[in-house]
Amino acid sequence: MQRQASLHHIIGTYRLVFAGVAGLVLVSGVIALLGYFTDPRAIEMVVVRVLVGASLLLLLRWGYVRLKQELNSAGAEQRQLLDLAYRDALTGAHTRSYFFSALSESLRADDRPVAYMQIDMDNLKVLNDSHGHAAGDAALVHLVKTLKALLPDALVGRLGGDEFGIVLVGQDSKPALVRLGDRVLATLGQPISIEGRPIRLSATIGVALWPQDAAEADELISKADLALYKGKKEGRASTVAFESELMADERHKRFVERDLRAAILLNELELHYQPIFAADATTPVSHEALVRWQHPVRGQVPPGDFIGIAEQSDLIDKLGDWVLRRACADRKRLGTPTVGINVSVVQLRRADFAERFSDILMESATSGSHLVIEITESLPLKTGTVELRNIEALRGLGVRVAIDDFGTGFASLEYLRGFPFDIIKIDRSYVANLPGSRIDGLIVSSIAKIARSLKVEVIAEGVETTEQLQFLQRAGVTALQGYLLARPEPLRSPRFASAA
Structure with a gap:
C-alpha cells in the first residue's frame, strides 16, 4: 500500500x-x-x-x-x-471477517430486505474419519461450488470448519428461501466421486430475514443459528426458517443450563440404579447408573430434556465427572461386582477424558475392573482418533466397554469388526416386538450367536413381558435388563437396604 x-x-x-x-x-x-x-x-x-x-x-x-x-x-x-x-484458501469463499463486515455493510447501505442463510455440513467428521481429511476438504470445495452455481448473486463466506454463511439482498419470502435451500440440499444429495468413492453429501440450513427477524447483523446471525439448530435436532438435511417460537426454546435451554449448573454444584442430582440380571433372570450381575434430576420448582426433569443441553456446553464434562464419582461411592452398596455408567461421545472427544477418569478412580479408591462404560453406537470408527485412544486407555485400567443401543446407530457390523468392546447391549426396539416379529427375532438371535463366537457378553434391554424373557433366554443372551425384572431405584430404596 x-x-x-x-x-x-x-x-x-x-x-x-x-x-x-x-x-x-x-x-x-x-x-x-x-x-x-x-x-x-x-x-x-x-x-x-x-x-x-x-x-x-x-x-x-x-x-x-x-x-x-x-x-x-x-x-x-x-x-x-x-x-x-x-478469500478462504481452500474453498474460495470469503473469509469470516470479510463476510461479517460485508453483511453489516449490506444492512447499513441497502434499504432492501436481506436474507441470511447459515449452512452446516452434516457428519463432516464422520467423512473425515472414514475417508480422510482430503475427502472432507473435497466435500467443502464441492459445497461452495454448488452454492455459487445455484446462488450466483449471493455473498458466500466460510464461518468455520464446516459452516458457511450466505447473504441474499432483496429476498423477503421465507417460503421461497426454504424452497431455495431445499434445492441446494437436493443438489448436494446427488452422488459425487471423492477419492474414487461415490459419496452423497448432506447439510442443514437455517434462514433469518432483516429487518423482519432482526435489527442488527449479530441478531440476524443468532436467529439463523437457532433455526439451524432446530433443523439439526429434528433430523438434519433440511432448511428451517426462524420463527418467534424458537426464542422461547432458546430461553428454556438457557434456564435449564443455568439450573443444571447449579444442581451439579449443589449436589442436587441423584443416581437411580437398574439391575442387570444373569440369563436366569434372578441373579443380579451388574447395575446401570441413570442420572435423575428433581428440580425444586419444575419437579422431575427427564434426562432427555437436559443431557442434550449439557452436551452442547462444558456441562457434560462436569455432569460426567459427578456421575462417575457418585457411582464409585455407591458401588459397594449395590451388591454387584460392577456398575455401568453412560458416557457421551462428546466426553470421549476430550483429550483429557481418560486422565480425568483415572484420577477419579484413584480419589475414590476404586479399581477400574468394577466399572463398565456404556457408549451409544454413534461413534465413527477410525484408528488413532482421540475417542478410540481414550477407550483403549480406559480398558488399560481394567474398565470394560459396552456398546449401548446396538443396532440403531453407526455401522453395526463395523463396530463388531473394529471396536474394542466387551459387551453388546441389544437395543430395546428389537426386543419390543418379540416374540411376534420374525425379523426382530432373527436379528436378536443372530447378534447373540455372533457375541458367543466373539466371546463377549450380550445383554438384552427393555425386557417387559414374560414372553420376551423366554424368547431371549432361548436365543442365548447372557444377561437381561428391563422393567419386568426391576425398575431403576435410588440407593435409599428398600431394595438396597440389605446390601448396606
Missing part, C-alpha cells in the same frame, strides 16, 4: 516536471523566434533549444510510462494480496 502511494506521488511529480519542461521549451522557442528578427543567427539557438527540450520531454515520457506500468503492476499485486486476505 505504501509502495503504491509512493508511486502515485512520483507520477504526480513527473507530470509537473513534464509540464514545466514543455513550458520552458515553448517559452524559449518563442523568445528565440522574436530574437531572430533582430539577429538571424538566433535560429540556431531555436533549433538547439527545441532539440534539447524534445529530448528531455521524450526522456520524461519514457520514465512516466515505466512508472505507470509499475503502478499498474503494484495495483494488480495489491488486488491479489487483498483477494488472498479476503
Whole structure:
C-alpha cells in the first residue's frame, strides 16, 4: 500500500516536471523566434533549444510510462494480496471477517430486505474419519461450488470448519428461501466421486430475514443459528426458517443450563440404579447408573430434556465427572461386582477424558475392573482418533466397554469388526416386538450367536413381558435388563437396604 502511494506521488511529480519542461521549451522557442528578427543567427539557438527540450520531454515520457506500468503492476499485486486476505484458501469463499463486515455493510447501505442463510455440513467428521481429511476438504470445495452455481448473486463466506454463511439482498419470502435451500440440499444429495468413492453429501440450513427477524447483523446471525439448530435436532438435511417460537426454546435451554449448573454444584442430582440380571433372570450381575434430576420448582426433569443441553456446553464434562464419582461411592452398596455408567461421545472427544477418569478412580479408591462404560453406537470408527485412544486407555485400567443401543446407530457390523468392546447391549426396539416379529427375532438371535463366537457378553434391554424373557433366554443372551425384572431405584430404596 505504501509502495503504491509512493508511486502515485512520483507520477504526480513527473507530470509537473513534464509540464514545466514543455513550458520552458515553448517559452524559449518563442523568445528565440522574436530574437531572430533582430539577429538571424538566433535560429540556431531555436533549433538547439527545441532539440534539447524534445529530448528531455521524450526522456520524461519514457520514465512516466515505466512508472505507470509499475503502478499498474503494484495495483494488480495489491488486488491479489487483498483477494488472498479476503478469500478462504481452500474453498474460495470469503473469509469470516470479510463476510461479517460485508453483511453489516449490506444492512447499513441497502434499504432492501436481506436474507441470511447459515449452512452446516452434516457428519463432516464422520467423512473425515472414514475417508480422510482430503475427502472432507473435497466435500467443502464441492459445497461452495454448488452454492455459487445455484446462488450466483449471493455473498458466500466460510464461518468455520464446516459452516458457511450466505447473504441474499432483496429476498423477503421465507417460503421461497426454504424452497431455495431445499434445492441446494437436493443438489448436494446427488452422488459425487471423492477419492474414487461415490459419496452423497448432506447439510442443514437455517434462514433469518432483516429487518423482519432482526435489527442488527449479530441478531440476524443468532436467529439463523437457532433455526439451524432446530433443523439439526429434528433430523438434519433440511432448511428451517426462524420463527418467534424458537426464542422461547432458546430461553428454556438457557434456564435449564443455568439450573443444571447449579444442581451439579449443589449436589442436587441423584443416581437411580437398574439391575442387570444373569440369563436366569434372578441373579443380579451388574447395575446401570441413570442420572435423575428433581428440580425444586419444575419437579422431575427427564434426562432427555437436559443431557442434550449439557452436551452442547462444558456441562457434560462436569455432569460426567459427578456421575462417575457418585457411582464409585455407591458401588459397594449395590451388591454387584460392577456398575455401568453412560458416557457421551462428546466426553470421549476430550483429550483429557481418560486422565480425568483415572484420577477419579484413584480419589475414590476404586479399581477400574468394577466399572463398565456404556457408549451409544454413534461413534465413527477410525484408528488413532482421540475417542478410540481414550477407550483403549480406559480398558488399560481394567474398565470394560459396552456398546449401548446396538443396532440403531453407526455401522453395526463395523463396530463388531473394529471396536474394542466387551459387551453388546441389544437395543430395546428389537426386543419390543418379540416374540411376534420374525425379523426382530432373527436379528436378536443372530447378534447373540455372533457375541458367543466373539466371546463377549450380550445383554438384552427393555425386557417387559414374560414372553420376551423366554424368547431371549432361548436365543442365548447372557444377561437381561428391563422393567419386568426391576425398575431403576435410588440407593435409599428398600431394595438396597440389605446390601448396606
